[in-house]
Amino acid sequence: MRYFRAKIALVLLISFLGICLLGCSRPLPTMKDVEGKWVAIKKESYTLGGGETVGFAIEFSSDKTVMLPSGKANWNILNDGRLEIVMPAMTMHGELEKDILTITMPEGKGKVIFKKQ
Numbered sequence: 262m263r264y265f266r267a268k269i270a271l272v273l274l275i276s277f278l279g280i281c282l283l284g285c286s287r288p289l290p291t292m293k294d295v296e297g298k299w300v301a302i303k304k305e306s307y308t309l310g311g312g313e314t315v316g317f318a319i320e321f322s323s324d325k326t327v328m329l330p331s332g333k334a335n336w337n338i339l340n341d342g343r344l345e346i347v348m349p350a351m352t353m354h355g356e357l358e359k360d361i362l363t364i365t366m367p368e369g370k371g372k373v374i375f376k377k378q
Contacts, residue, residue, distance in 0.1 A: 298320045
């Protein structure tokens with residue numbers, strides 16, 4: 262009987278922790294959250310290809326394309342909530358939190374932070 266109570270307590274503890282962790286996760290972004298114009302407000306990178314300064318804009322469209330300073334690319338929302346921007350020469354990933362988008366450059370070359378307009 263004592264072992265049965267211990268097992269029940271363990272199952273309840275694991276269930277409680279699982280419920281707590283589910284409540285802590287943030288909702289996944291939707292297409293509407295991403296679509297629109299975003300302006301760079303901060304750059305933390307070693308190189309950015311074209312050497313653009315803060316203030317340049319990118320624009321996400323509903324047809325899953327994004328206009329970058331270097332041209333058009335495709336974008337997608339991954340299962341883990343990150344954005345994926347696919348260009349012929351590289352793939353970048355971004356994280357969205359409210360109206361702030363942080364895009365990480367490949368191979369640790371830095372990141373660019375955008376604010377939605």
